Amino acid sequence: MSLFLWLLWTHQTVFTNRFGELSPKDVAFTIVNIFLLIFLSNSFYPDFNKTFVPFMTCMSLLYFSISLQYLLHIPQTQSKGDKMTCMTSGLVTLIVAVLSIIGLLTPATYRFVPGNIGLFIAAVGWIPFRKYLVESPVNMMHLVERYALLTIIVFGELLVGIASIFNITKFDYLYIFQFMILIGLFLTYWAVTEFYINHRHRTVGFKLSYAHLIINIALGGVNAAIVFSSSDKINRLFEVHFMYGSILLFFIGLWLNTSYFHNHYKNIRLIFVSLIIIITGYILSLLFARYDDVLIISSAVVNSTIALMYYTNKRKSTRAGIASHHH
Structure with a gap:
């Protein structure tokens, strides 16, 4: 369900990024989509079979809405690249909408199959048409801003997760490290x-989109790992693997965007040193796995050290950039 919603969000964002205007048509589509999303958010149950019908109904309508936005925009396009982008994206989202409807009509045993095929097409359907999309690049600054917004919402979920384990009557020093x-x-x-990515970069934006999917999944993992850390029900070694696996996944997601960085920030040494810090924290946590606190403290130190490195590197690189510019 998270994957479906994330892809839906991406498809709508990419349309708005390339062709969105403050026209009555676009505003009307946005209002209808928000109404469907409110309905959709009320249909979530832990039991997916109970959720399936309202979820897939809303999904098909939302994908149909995005498809319609693309197809209605075709007459307004100027360049061949834009026209082909509208046609291919409209077609991909229409196929996903149709597959969602087929899923609703399929017998219960197989009804997940069309939905999963739709999910796969929603994820990779753009790739064969890359050559047309290159002629219709995204507005990089807007795309980074949209994904940052989504990621900040996920960080908000992490705060909610941490709040659920903080005990207001009995303060524990570990709360500070969990927060760190x-x-x-x-x-x-x-x-x-904010600083490393070049917002004027001309690109299709695939890498940024897929990297953010990895980042958001990793943050969900970190959230669960922090919440698990205050429970005795989970195997200690699993906790260590899960926490560090999620942290590593988060940084892999960030590093995938290196090709979008300003030239003076494309620093492989930074990735290499960050990896060594993560591996060191991981080994220490494994060695002292029977002590609860070590995992939380080491994870906090690892993340804070890498953050500090990125900020000091930013200051150095900015100075070097200014010096070479004057030179």
Whole structure:
């Protein structure tokens, strides 16, 4: 369900990024989509079979809405690249909408199959048409801003997760370190999106989109790992693997965007040193797995150290950039 919603959000964002205007048509589509999303958010149950019909109904309507936005925009396009982008994206989203409807009509045993095929097409349907999309590049600054917004919402979910384990009557020093895990990741993410990425870069934006899917899944993992850390029900070694696996996944998501960085920030040494810090924290946590506190403290130190590195590197690189510019 998260994947479906994330892809839906991406398809709508990419349309708005390339062709969105403040026209009555676009505003009307936005209002209808928000109405459907309110309905959709009320249909979530832990049991997916109970959720399936309202979820897939809303999905098909929302994808149909995006498809219609693309197809209605075709007459207004100027360049061949824009026209082909509208046609291919309209077609991809229409196929996903149709597959969602087929899923609703399929017998219960197989009804997940059309939905999953739709999910796959929603994820990779653009790739074969890349050559047309290159002629219709995204507005990089807007795209980074949209994904940053989504990621900040996910960080908000992490705060909610941490709040659920903080005990207001009995203060524990570990709360500070649990909070530091989150802050370290947030500061690194902020530094990369705000300073490292070149907002004037001409691109299709695929890498940025898929990297953010990895980042958001990783943050969900970190959230669960922090919440698990205050429970005795989970195997200690699993906790260590899960926490560090999620942290590593988060940084892999960030590093995938390196090709979008300003030239003076494309620093492989930074990735290499960050990896060594993560591996060191991981080994220490494994060695002292029977002590609860070590995992939380080491994760907090790892994330804070990497965040500090990114900020000091930013200052150095900015100075070097200014010096070479004057030179």
